[in-house]
Amino acid sequence: MRKPRSTLVATAGMAFVAVLGLLLSLAGPFAGRAEAAAGGIHVSNGRVVEGNGNAFVMRGVNHAYTWYPDRTGSIADIAAKGANTVRVVLSSGGRWTKTSPSEVSALIGQCKAGKVICVLEVHDTTGYGEDGAATSLDQAADYWISVKGALEGQEDYVVVNIGNEPFGNTNHTAWTDATKSAIAKLRGAGLDHALMVDAPNWGQDWSGTMRSNAASVFAADPDRNTVFSVHMYGVYDTAAEVRDYLNAFVGNGLPIVVGEFGDQHSDGNPDEDAIMATAQSLGVGYIGWSWSGNGGGVEYLDMVNGFDPNSLTSWGNRFFNGSNGIVATSKRATVYGGGDDGGTGGTAPNGYPYCVNGSASDPDGDGWGWENSRSCVVRGSAADG
Known part of the structure; x- marks a missing residue:
């Protein structure tokens, strides 16, 4: 998602997606690759696992920390609803106030206190190349290196989501090389965490760019510890589109999560039932957008009213309490005694x-x-x- 006070640019290409499902599929199972070294959250056989090898399926909520840093109880409130993961919006300082190393440490502490896995993401990259204010993945990598001290030793609890929706619709072909370069920069700086990379096209990958290049991006990570994230809004308005996209990764042994989705949006009507059901059937993680604080006409994406955990919206009630929702499917990480x-x-x-x-x-x-x-x-x- 963009900053909550602006709406997403509508993404076209329904027919294009269907064609890509046939023409841009991944070239066979990605077999014979090295796996991430044991220890910390990592990828094994195309799945996200914990340091002990136990499978970890994300069932999480996005929290817009960088715009609402005073909402210090949100992570605990999300955890209390049963989520096992919180994806936290940070800023590298390019567009909003930089999230400091001490803030990063505090946020990780809040995640650990709530017994949830922390997915930390830089939001300044949103729509790079199409949105003139957005920053590059290379700049996002520099930010992560600048807060390395807060991240070291937290590999069991933290996933580093390099940059949110890092390319718009006009220059998405640059995604592959830029993503590989950012991964290499972080590994070269000694960051050994599981990395998460968002798709281009405002996260929705209607062009199939991430889908058709994921294997080469994964292979370019010397740790083989990169997780792919697609954001499912209006482009994914049918069950067939949802299934085709997620199956393309699972069938080829590549780790995929739905890093954002909602039950409606300005660019179309996402099929949230199919997203949640397909993720559950495939053992794929999902993280809904978002806890609270949306604006600019997409307030319907709030899960609770005014950050009040006792005031669920219709979307929040569906997400937490509905079929294939958080209450029914979320399992706490074994590092916190769950699993x-x-x-x-x-x-x-x-x-x-x-x-x-x-x-x-x-x-x-x-x-x-x-x-x-x-x-x-x-x-x-x-x-x-």
């Missing part, structure tokens, strides 16, 4: 396992369910305390 835990999806503070099937196992709605011949707690319910 599969014998198929329970983690343990609630009261010592009972979380319900794998969420609210579906709780017909009377009191927060207590019954699975595998024992009581379980619905994550985020009144019983989860």
